[in-house]
Amino acid sequence: MPYSDKYWQKEEVMPPKEIEELQFKRLKWVIxxxxxxxxxxxxxxxxxxxxxxxxxxREDIAKIPFTTKEHLRENYPFGLFAVPKEKIIRIHTSSxxxxxxKVVGYTRSDLENWINMVxxxxxxxxxxxxxxxxNMVSYxxxxxxxxxxxxxxxxxxxxxxxxTGNTERQxxxxxxxxxxxxxxxxSYAMHIKEVAEAMGIKPDExxxxxxxxxxxxxSDNTRKRLEDAFGLKAYDSYGLSEMNGPGVxxxxxxxxxxxxxADHYFIEIVDEEGNPAAEGEKGELVLxxxxxxxxxxxxxxxxxxxxxxxxxxxxxxxxxxIHRILGRADDMIVVRGINVFPSQIEHVLMQxxxxxxxxxxxxxxxxxxxxxxxxxxxxxEIFTGELADLDKIRQKVQRELxxxxxxxxxxELVEKGTLERFVGKAKRVLxxxxxx
Amino acid sequence: MPYSDKYWQKEEVMPPKEIEELQFKRLKWVIxxxxxxxxxxxxxxxxxxxxxxxxxxREDIAKIPFTTKEHLRENYPFGLFAVPKEKIIRIHTSSxxxxxxKVVGYTRSDLENWINMVxxxxxxxxxxxxxxxxNMVSYxxxxxxxxxxxxxxxxxxxxxxxxTGNTERQxxxxxxxxxxxxxxxxSYAMHIKEVAEAMGIKPDExxxxxxxxxxxxxSDNTRKRLEDAFGLKAYDSYGLSEMNGPGVxxxxxxxxxxxxxADHYFIEIVDEEGNPAAEGEKGELVLxxxxxxxxxxxxxxxxxxxxxxxxxxxxxxxxxxIHRILGRADDMIVVRGINVFPSQIEHVLMQxxxxxxxxxxxxxxxxxxxxxxxxxxxxxEIFTGELADLDKIRQKVQRELxxxxxxxxxxELVEKGTLERFVGKAKRVLxxxxxx
Ligand SMILES: [Zn+2]
Ligand SMILES: [Zn+2]
Numbered sequence: 106m107p108y109s110d111k112y113w114q115k116e117e118v119m120p121p122k123e124i125e126e127l128q129f130k131r132l133k134w135v136i137x138x139x140x141x142x143x144x145x146x147x148x149x150x151x152x153x154x155x156x157x158x159x160x161x162x163r164e165d166i167a168k169i170p171f172t173t174k175e176h177l178r179e180n181y182p183f184g185l186f187a188v189p190k191e192k193i194i195r196i197h198t199s200s201x202x203x204x205x206x207k208v209v210g211y212t213r214s215d216l217e218n219w220i221n222m223v224x225x226x227x228x229x230x231x232x233x234x235x236x237x238x239x240n241m242v243s244y245x246x247x248x249x250x251x252x253x254x255x256x257x258x259x260x261x262x263x264x265x266x267x268x269t270g271n272t273e274r275q276x277x278x279x280x281x282x283x284x285x286x287x288x289x290x291x292s293y294a295m296h297i298k299e300v301a302e303a304m305g306i307k308p309d310e311x312x313x314x315x316x317x318x319x320x321x322x323x324s325d326n327t328r329k330r331l332e333d334a335f336g337l338k339a340y341d342s343y344g345l346s347e348m349n350g351p352g353v354x355x356x357x358x359x360x361x362x363x364x365x366x367a368d369h370y371f372i373e374i375v376d377e378e379g380n381p382a383a384e385g386e387k388g389e390l391v392l393x394x395x396x397x398x399x400x401x402x403x404x405x406x407x408x409x410x411x412x413x414x415x416x417x418x419x420x421x422x423x424x425x426x427i428h429r430i431l432g433r434a435d436d437m438i439v440v441r442g443i444n445v446f447p448s449q450i451e452h453v454l455m456q457x458x459x460x461x462x463x464x465x466x467x468x469x470x471x472x473x474x475x476x477x478x479x480x481x482x483x484x485x486e487i488f489t490g491e492l493a494d495l496d497k498i499r500q501k502v503q504r505e506l507x508x509x510x511x512x513x514x515x516x517e518l519v520e521k522g523t524l525e526r527f528v529g530k531a532k533r534v535l536x537x538x539x540x541x
Numbered sequence: 542m543p544y545s546d547k548y549w550q551k552e553e554v555m556p557p558k559e560i561e562e563l564q565f566k567r568l569k570w571v572i573x574x575x576x577x578x579x580x581x582x583x584x585x586x587x588x589x590x591x592x593x594x595x596x597x598x599r600e601d602i603a604k605i606p607f608t609t610k611e612h613l614r615e616n617y618p619f620g621l622f623a624v625p626k627e628k629i630i631r632i633h634t635s636s637x638x639x640x641x642x643k644v645v646g647y648t649r650s651d652l653e654n655w656i657n658m659v660x661x662x663x664x665x666x667x668x669x670x671x672x673x674x675x676n677m678v679s680y681x682x683x684x685x686x687x688x689x690x691x692x693x694x695x696x697x698x699x700x701x702x703x704x705t706g707n708t709e710r711q712x713x714x715x716x717x718x719x720x721x722x723x724x725x726x727x728s729y730a731m732h733i734k735e736v737a738e739a740m741g742i743k744p745d746e747x748x749x750x751x752x753x754x755x756x757x758x759x760s761d762n763t764r765k766r767l768e769d770a771f772g773l774k775a776y777d778s779y780g781l782s783e784m785n786g787p788g789v790x791x792x793x794x795x796x797x798x799x800x801x802x803a804d805h806y807f808i809e810i811v812d813e814e815g816n817p818a819a820e821g822e823k824g825e826l827v828l829x830x831x832x833x834x835x836x837x838x839x840x841x842x843x844x845x846x847x848x849x850x851x852x853x854x855x856x857x858x859x860x861x862x863i864h865r866i867l868g869r870a871d872d873m874i875v876v877r878g879i880n881v882f883p884s885q886i887e888h889v890l891m892q893x894x895x896x897x898x899x900x901x902x903x904x905x906x907x908x909x910x911x912x913x914x915x916x917x918x919x920x921x922e923i924f925t926g927e928l929a930d931l932d933k934i935r936q937k938v939q940r941e942l943x944x945x946x947x948x949x950x951x952x953e954l955v956e957k958g959t960l961e962r963f964v965g966k967a968k969r970v971l972x973x974x975x976x977x
Contacts, residue, residue: 245704
């Protein structure tokens with residue numbers, strides 16, 4: 106079934122020029138498909154004065170207006186679908202915090218493409234038939250669960266459809282079933298580590314080899330902590346339900362950037378005005394799925410901040426790489442006029458050895474001034490020391506944050522176990538400022 | 542893909558004689574397979590003085606010792622698997638209330654057989670490409686979720702992987718997505734009905750056509766209530782994870798007995814001593830999966846009480862039918878020496894119009910005497926009536942129970958909404974007698 110020992114599909118090593126040609130051919134197809142079958146797009150393109158036939162070169166994509174998550178919500182549930190209902194064999198939704206959920210649909214061919222893309226990712230980091238794959242994310246509406254489930258099964262690994270919660274049982278199953286690969290959010294993995302320790306089990310004796318972590322931005326320092334704790338290799342997984350789900354981009358064994366499958370997605374990085382970012386500059390990732398029959402979203406604004414890493418990869422794959430997500434445009438906090446991503450705070454904290462694995466960011470307003478307080482768990486052994494030592498750590502954390510963020514923060518050290526743990530996406534920011 | 546307009550696979554209408562021949566051929570294979578590849582079975586058969594070659598006629602199966610769920614637990618996790626670990630692509634578990642969980646495994650061929658059996662069931666009751674299938678049971682470890690999910694997807698229905706919980710959202714999705722088929726436990730369906738009413742939505746205006754209900758025994762009177770409430774046709778689904786999961790047996794449109802797929806299961810009904818029950822007599826269902834590579838359980842005692850219905854079915858399917866499950870051997874309550882199944886109580890209650898949809902059975906011991914108390918919700922409009930009316934209803938319920946059970950019970954009427962609701966299997970019996 107796999108193309109070779111190393112690659113799941115032959116498309117992974119297509120010559121770049123061929124990928125570009127295929128991309129452009131498919132781009133024209135998907136614009137035409139959306140125009141012909143989705144009234145929303147026909148009207149939008151007409152209003153923008155652009156016709157599918159006007160797309161003659163790659164650059165012409167800039168003529169097409171962006172699609173946003175608000176458009177998906179406004180057309181709830183099936184308004185942006187491009188095929189009749191009986192062709193759809195799967196629905197996923199993401200509920201979001203406010204308003205209508207985003208609903209996405211798949212034809213049989215969409216599902217096949219999607220699952221093969223996730224299989225490419227798993228195969229890329231070494232998942233094989235002999236592996237035991239414990240899938241510790243939510244199934245049902247969330248694409249992360251079924252997406253990885255189908256792909257690991259397609260490869261032929263022993264799939265343990267674990268879902269979230271009941272962490273002690275998860276750990277017992279890992280030991281009893283000989284689990285070698287896990288899929289989880291990084292924050293849940295941190296939680297598993299703590300629970301294992303409390304059960305008297307050393308995380309690195311569980312036998313895990315590979316960890317796939319996604320659904321929230323995480324830093325290289327967190328990677329190091331996870332790898333040290335479990336003795337595994339930790340890989341960053343990127344995807345979003347609007348682009349099928351997981352499997353859009355994934356780190357290869359180099360752990361230096363995520364290959365993004367350019368035969369299935371047209372990739373752009375744009376600045377805040379929506380203009381193309383300069384080569385190698387960071388900006389918002391904009392994706393156009395090139396093979397999606399059910400839901401052809403043109404120039405979809407992902408809200409994720411990254412940049413294109415323009416170098417050849419020693420793994421042999423020819424698809425471009427994006428840097429791991431720097432933050433979500435949505436998650437950006439503006440404090441006293443300065444833009445702060447929670448991922449920057451995580452990056453600083455996780456490289457300070459005295460700092461534990463959990464933190465919380467609280468934003469308050471005193472008078473007209475915003476205050477950013479970072480609550481940080483410190484390692485157990487620290488709290489047994491002198492008060493003066495604690496204060497030194499506090500000052501160190503504050504100094505490092507100031508260096509990275511250019512912002513003075515309040516730092517509060519708390520004992521291990523004080524802050525909330527998460528089984529899914531972590532919610533680390535508590536914004537207590539009044540709504541304006 | 543389907544064999545015809547009416548049947549998913551051609552095996553559904555095989556001449557009975559051919560089914561029997563196929564059954565016996567496969568029976569010999571599975572006994573040999575277990576003997577050759579599972580040390581537990583080799584030892585057990587040797588101890589019983591029986592060799593696979595001794596199985597010369599169907600009746601010879603009686604020489605093989607039974608397998609019980611305790612054997613599965615004792616061989617936790619993979620001790621009864623008959624193939625190497627790398628051939629297994631799926632694990633499910635059922636946690637049970639005490640002791641080790643039961644772990645079941647599947648090869649790729651097992652999964653394919655299983656999903657096609659569930660697809661036979663769904664296709665049999667009319668599920669087609671045009672349908673919207675909302676799967677409202679737990680995914681992950683429970684076989685009911687993924688089993689139905691894969692089958693509905695194979696048929697090509699629009700699958701909404703809903704899982705349990707968040708009932709208001711479930712109802713909104715049914716309306717917004719145009720859901721036509723649901724899969725749930727009967728108790729959760731009852732709960733959905735109540736929540737819809739509380740939202741001001743008439744259940745029969747949701748647009749449901751087909752309901753698949755399983756995972757707990759339920760009565761024909763409950764069927765009538767569900768059908769009246771939602772305006773759908775309600776079908777009984779039977780399965781257990783040790784026999785793949787759902788899809789072992791299922792009602793056809795006749796709603797009179799469940800076709801059990803005799804090309805994949807060898808079917809026996811035994812009495813309490815393990816001897817064959819007389820023709821048409823009720824007893825415990827004993828199943829031997831005939832095609833399962835990963836986990837060939839020989840003569841597995843399901844714990845479910847039923848009988849074989851020996852008549853031709855007008856639907857044209859040639860596979861035998863079992864009566865809907867009368868109760869589980871495990872669920873049987875012994876009160877003052879009399880055997881009572883919760884399903885008998887349900888049967889009585891659901892045919893009394895004044896009685897609501899929920900009840901609870903409480904068993905206590907006063908001195909040396911067991912007391913069985915049935916707490917019953919009555920319909921809203923009843924509680925507005927006279928006290929004397931209430932007492933009349935109470936007496937009526939008591940009388941009907943006495944008739945069915947041969948046992949005097951205490952009956953307590955409570956207001957609607959008093960008793961616990963369940964999203965999965967209902968837990969209706971509360972045994973407060975001290976452990977002996
Ligand atoms: Zn690479
Ligand atoms: Zn029939």
